Amino acid sequence: MSEDVYVIGTDMIRFGRFEDATPPRLAAKAALMALDDCGLSIRDVQAVYSGNCTETMVGQRTLQLIGQTGVPVVNVTNACATGATAFREAWIAIKAGLYDIVLAVGSEKMGKGMLVPKNSGGTPIPSEGLAGSNTMPAVFAQMGMEHSRAYGTTFEQFARVSVKNHHHSTLNPKAMYQKETPLEEVMGSEMMAYPITKLMCSVNVDGSAAAVLCSARKARELGLTGRAVRVRGSGLASDPFSERNLVQADVNTVTRLAARTAYEMASVGPQDVDLVELHDCFATAEICHYENLGLCGEGEGGRFLDSGATTLGGKVPVNMSGGLLSKGHPLGATGIANIYEIVTHLRGEAGARQVEGARIGMTHVVGLGSACAVHILEKV
């Protein structure tokens, strides 16, 4: 097609709860860190894509803090896929030949409480709203129960997802939580919606992440290919139909659609992927996404987890960052934080949690509403 696009710089702040933070302040920190990561300054950036779910003009307000250069700024929102969408639009702008160096930055100031952003303009699943099952834990509990019914997946298997991701996060200094969380603690924590306990829910945190994207040509010219990572595939999808089981439509089907697009564009298959950051907004989702992304066969998600395949040292480690369950989930930042995690492994810079020999990694986010983004990244 057109120009190859590299990620040449990326970073994220340690996720946490910052009472005085604003989205622009959070975004500014990550943006400066990502620029510093590749030795560039805001003056080198030719366009900015900002992802944030709750406030207005966050991209421009970020530049007020780190330098107003007059470049095009676009603010995007796409529920939980907001950050990934900002990244994708930056990639598209370079592919179009308009720019060589584009900054994608995602940020979110979350409140405590349920994973429903402010100003959401209605429940994500209107027809279920009146039944009281429009809260996120209920939606993803239903997803888990459906998997249990069809394939016999157990409460304990779902809980082990959380144990694994919390274990991974003990190796990630940028994660909100960094402590082992044993199975009995996960299973014994407050029940939100069976089979989801409180420790099987993603963590509401404030956060930000950024990536500097660059045309391959310019990266070579700048001598920045040594730590560069190629964007090999990008898929974005919305619901392909409306008159079916809503969870299936919003989460499973849309993931399969986006993954297929990304795999086809990248000319790789699931067997080529060395590690994955996927959307474990609730523990049940991770097991379903193993199958949605083709990492294992239909109905084998629970056994795939049990085999250790998705744990550090396994065949395809999943959510090495600790995932949304332990690293945390600041909506607009999450998609780019996933990019940061994969890039860090592909560079061989992930320290204690390094997936050895990683050459190809995948990111996945899915927002109810609906938007699913899948990216496939490759070591240059």
Added chain:
Amino acid sequence: MSEDVYVIGTDMIRFGRFEDATPPRLAAKAALMALDDCGLSIRDVQAVYSGNCTETMVGQRTLQLIGQTGVPVVNVTNACATGATAFREAWIAIKAGLYDIVLAVGSEKMGKGMLVPKNSGGTPIPSEGLAGSNTMPAVFAQMGMEHSRAYGTTFEQFARVSVKNHHHSTLNPKAMYQKETPLEEVMGSEMMAYPITKLMCSVNVDGSAAAVLCSARKARELGLTGRAVRVRGSGLASDPFSERNLVQADVNTVTRLAARTAYEMASVGPQDVDLVELHDCFATAEICHYENLGLCGEGEGGRFLDSGATTLGGKVPVNMSGGLLSKGHPLGATGIANIYEIVTHLRGEAGARQVEGARIGMTHVVGLGSACAVHILEKV
């Protein structure tokens, strides 16, 4: 550079106040009308860019009403430049070679009252907020007073902008208002912030507009070049500095920056432009933008208006639609409604308000915050 991009279909609803409307319902109407305009269906659309300032996931919610096909949907916001930004991102996605047919749709459900969107996340000009001058009429009154001080522009000249645009709107069946508004009525209406009276403020209305963009190659294949319009230039800019007169930075300088980019890309100059839809959010702004867009010399805006150059039949008619002052200004829709107006003239389909022989047209929107988008369109 890359693929030529055409606008092959476009339409807008008549702007007005619709108590029961929601942004997705407004957007759905315009989208279907634009598709109908080129004889395509939602099944032909490969990606959707939605512009809306106040609600979430409007693009996806629009597809729930007109057909969920699973295509990528991106929601963008950029203050008053929101619709134009959605249009621009659609153009970029085709230029990148990712898609042949992309829908851009903008919508807004405005309340009555001041032109400050809900959820604005703070005043647009924080440092002026405490002084009470952060309302839009005050900002644009200051812009006008500055022009008066420097060039002697009069209250009456500013008021004549509104007279002209209201006159144009009498010829536009899609405008909110369609009645002549004499000078004495404009000057005698309630004073908002000198030199801006109530009839010199843009009209808060609900509205939507849509455009179907298509690669030149595909348009030829579909036999849709007969009424097609080429996107010849696109400029998007944000504030180039922070420590200066804020109105100058936000409105004038950013317009010049975006216009320069668009002119350079299009390889045309102001003298080549046959008509313009520019951001007359207040009457004072239109006169300043004549100069910002290079339609006349510095300080000559008032006299340029007096000469009749910008009235139907003049050298370069401005705001033939009636502009924001009389057609109305539903934030997320405005940028695409401008595209609709220019395309309609370039096609020779503007009826009583047709600018005869128009071959090149320009659109301009500028949002405080800040974002300015300029597009140059050309008859194929």
